Amino acid sequence: MDVQFEHATNEVLDPRIMGGWGYKFSFSVNGMILTITRTDKDAGWNEIKLRVYVPTDDIPAFTSTVYTYYGLEHEEVPEDTTVVNFHPSVTATIHSCAFIHCESLVRVTIPHHVMRIEEHAFYGCISLKYIRLPPNLEYIGNGAFYNCFSLEALFLPPTVTHVDDEAFMWCKSLRFFHVPETIGHLGSNVFHGCDRLSMPSTRFDRLSAARRNKLTMHKVCYNTSVNRQTIQECVATHGINCAMKVDDQLMTALHILCANPNVTGDCIHAYLQLAPKAAEQEDSEGMTPFEYLCRNDITFIDDRSFSSLMALWYGCMPPQAEPTAKKRKRGTESVDYLSWSKDRLKELCQEKGLFVSGSKAILTTRIQEADNVASVDYSSWSKDRLKELCREKGLFVSGSKAVLTTRIQEADNA
Numbered sequence: 001m002d003v004q005f006e007h008a009t010n011e012v013l014d015p016r017i018m019g020g021w022g023y024k025f026s027f028s029v030n031g032m033i034l035t036i037t038r039t040d041k042d043a044g045w046n047e048i049k050l051r052v053y054v055p056t057d058d059i060p061a062f063t064s065t066v067y068t069y070y071g072l073e074h075e076e077v078p079e080d081t082t083v084v085n086f087h088p089s090v091t092a093t094i095h096s097c098a099f100i101h102c103e104s105l106v107r108v109t110i111p112h113h114v115m116r117i118e119e120h121a122f123y124g125c126i127s128l129k130y131i132r133l134p135p136n137l138e139y140i141g142n143g144a145f146y147n148c149f150s151l152e153a154l155f156l157p158p159t160v161t162h163v164d165d166e167a168f169m170w171c172k173s174l175r176f177f178h179v180p181e182t183i184g185h186l187g188s189n190v191f192h193g194c195d196r197l198s199m200p201s202t203r204f205d206r207l208s209a210a211r212r213n214k215l216t217m218h219k220v221c222y223n224t225s226v227n228r229q230t231i232q233e234c235v236a237t238h239g240i241n242c243a244m245k246v247d248d249q250l251m252t253a254l255h256i257l258c259a260n261p262n263v264t265g266d267c268i269h270a271y272l273q274l275a276p277k278a279a280e281q282e283d284s285e286g287m288t289p290f291e292y293l294c295r296n297d298i299t300f301i302d303d304r305s306f307s308s309l310m311a312l313w314y315g316c317m318p319p320q321a322e323p324t325a326k327k328r329k330r331g332t333e334s335v336d337y338l339s340w341s342k343d344r345l346k347e348l349c350q351e352k353g354l355f356v357s358g359s360k361a362i363l364t365t366r367i368q369e370a371d372n373v374a375s376v377d378y379s380s381w382s383k384d385r386l387k388e389l390c391r392e393k394g395l396f397v398s399g400s401k402a403v404l405t406t407r408i409q410e411a412d413n414a
Contacts, residue, residue, distance in 0.1 A: 065078075065080050065081055065082040065083065065104065066081070066082070066083040066084075066085065067081040067083070067084050067085070068084075068085045068086070068087050069084055069085070069086050069087065069090060069094075069098065069099075070087045070089055070090065071086075071087065071089060071090035071091055071093065071094070071095065072095070073095055074095070075095065075098060076097055076098060076099075076100060077098060077099050077102055078102075079101050079102055079103065079104075080102075080104060081099075081102050081104065081105055082104045082105060082106070083105075083384070084099070084102075084105065084108060086110070086111045090111055090113075090114065091113070091114075092113060092114060092115040092116060093114065093115070093116045093117075093118060094110065094114055094116070094117045094118060094121050095118050095121070096118040096119050096120055096121065096141070097119075097120045097121065097123065098118075098121050098122075099121060099122045099123075099125055100120055100121075100122075100123045100124060101123070101124040101125070102122075102124075102125050102128075103124065103125065103126050103127055104127055105125050105127060105128050106127050106128060106129055106130075106150075106391075107128070107129060107130050107131070108122075108128065108130075108131045108132070109131075109132040110131070110132065110133055110134045110137075111134060112134045112135055112136060113134065113136065114134045114136070114137065115134070115136050115137060115138045115139065115159075116137075116138065116139040116141075117137065117139065117140050117141060117144050118141045118144070119141035119142040119143055119144060119164065120141070120142070120143050120144065120146065121141065121144045121145075122144060122145050122148060123143055123144070123145075123146045123147060124146070124147045124148075125145075125147075125148050126147065126148065126149045126150060127150050128145075128148050128150055128151055129150045129151060129152055129173075129295070130151075130152065130153060130261050130295070130296065131151070131154065131261070132261040132262060133154070133155070133156065133157060133224070134157070135157050135159065135224065135225070136157070136159050137156070137157055137159055137160055138159055138160060138161055138162065139160075139161070139162045139164075140156075140160065140162070140163045140164060140167050141164050141167070142164040142165050142166060142167065142187070143164075143165070143166045143167065143169065144164070144167050144168075145167060145168050145171060146166055146167075146168075146169045146170060147169070147170050147171075148168075148170075148171050149170065149171070149172050149173060150173050151168075151171045151173060151174055152173050152174065152175055152176065152259070152295070153174075153175070153176035153177075153259045153260070153261060153296075154168065154171075154174065154176070154177050154178070155176070155177075155178040155222065155223075155224050155260055155261060155262060156178055156179055156180055156183075156224070157180070157224045157225075158180040158182060158223075158224070158225075159180075160180055160183060161182070161183060161184040161185065162183075162184060162185045163179075163183065163185065163186050163187060163190055164185075164187045165187035165188050165189055165190070166187070166188075166189045166190065166192065167187065167190050168190055168191060168194060169189055169190070169191075169192045169193055169194075170192070170193035170194075171191075171193070171194050172193060172194065172195055172196070173196060174191075174194045174196060174197060175196040175197065175249075175259075176256065176259045176260075177191075177194075177197060178222040178223070178224070215242070215245055215247055215253070216234055216237075216238045216242050217231075217234050217235075217238070217242040217243050217245065217252075217253035218245075218247060218251075218253045218256055220234045220253065221253040221254075221256040221257040221260060221263075222256055222260070224260070224262045225262070226257065226260065226262070226263060226267060227264070227266075227267055228266050228267050228269075228270040231243075231257075231267065231270050231271055231274070232270060232274070235274050235275075240274060240275060243271065243274055243275035243278060244275055244277060244278055244281075246281065246283075249283050249284045249285075250281070250282065250283045250284045251281075251283045251284075252275075252278045252281045252289065253271075253278075254268075254271055254272075254275070254278040254279065254281070254289040255281070255283055255287070255288075255289045255292055257271055257289070258289040258290070258292040258293035258296060259292040259293075259295075259296060260296075261296060263296075265398075268293065285359060286342075286359040286360075286362070287359060287362075291362060293396075294395060294396065295391075337363075337364045337367055337368065338364060340364075342359075342360045342363065345360060345363040345364060345367065346363065348367060349363060349366065349367065352367065352370055354366050354367065354370060369393065369411065369412075378405045378408055378409065379405060381405075383401045383404065386401060386404040386405060386408065387404060389408055390404060390407060390408060393408065393411050395407050395408065395411055
């Protein structure tokens with residue numbers, strides 16, 4: 001079954017389906033006629049939407065997976081989108097189903113002026129790991145993040161007053177979650193299926209708040225507006241021990257801080273200066289704060305501030321963890337480290353001069369990367385591609401293209 005559209009000479013049609021719900025289509029153009037053909041087995045039709053641009057618009061390359069969201073009432077972002085930008089015309093609302101089933105979307109930073117995220121806005125974004133919510137957000141709708149299996153951290157700003165039913169249902173990877181104590185409405189089944197949360201129930205907000213009140217630095221680091229000054233004031237008021245206490249997941253407040261998507265490098269720098277021993281602490285899953293930091297998009301003022309933080313961090317680690325090992329010789333046979341015990345992997349890390357903290361999977365990856373000596377010319381790569389490789393390697397994604405290239409090369413040569 002075919003459907004045809006005719007448009008004026010001064011308009012440009014974006015052929016990417018908005019809200020295709022997984023159905024398959026093919027396209028053909030004949031003069032001013034665009035024909036869309038359904039190619040999957042189901043012969044029926046669902047509603048399809050196409051965006052029309054005029055010459056004054058910033059017209060994208062339609063083969064790209066980068067999409068600009070305009071905030072239109074019925075706009076649905078193409079499902080193959082990997083990077084989303086927000087147009088200045090986006091007002092106070094991300095509308096219902098806007099990013100539904102964008103299964104390749106990994107990270108999102110929502111503009112500051114957005115106050116509402118409507119129902120099912122990010123439903124089924126199964127690859128979404130981190131999202132930075134706006135500081136003025138007030139409302140999160142029904143099922144807004146339903147089935148976001150990969151989402152690890154959500155820090156709600158204190159302005160949020162309403163979280164509707166099933167908002168974060170089946171967010172299986174969710175481990176860091178901050179609910180403001182001032183929240184007015186928390187719907188039913190909000191945390192159903194969030195297996196990694198220590199209290200996956202509708203009472204989670206009250207119980208977690210009660211725990212954090214006893215762990216003063218944890219409470220500070222869960223805040224979306226945490227900064228260098230608030231950390232220093234907490235230590236001045238409650239003593240340095242508050243920075244070393246652990247919660248029921250064996251996390252120090254530094255773990256929380258490194259997972260907080262709103263934090264800056266300067267803030268973490270201040271914490272490490274006050275409590276360097278916190279850098280060594282492993283949580284109940286064998287993760288150090290540094291491993292959470294590598295997954296996060298931390299903001300740095302400049303490359304010097306990044307280098308300063310790294311120098312301070314490495315200075316906090318035990319001597320045997322400093323990376324001093326030589327490269328493995330080219331041609332050495334590969335080893336199946338997955339069958340090794342964690343203790344044996346740690347011993348090998350020590351022998352190679354690698355960090356010894358982290359889960360068995362982290363240790364295995366670290367050793368395998370140290371064994372890999374293949375030389376790659378990263379100078380021809382785009383900045384976005386370099387950032388993606390940094391994320392895969394657990395490296396920071398901030399900085400210029402030259403800084404990203406150097407960071408990857410240093411990791412390859414470790």
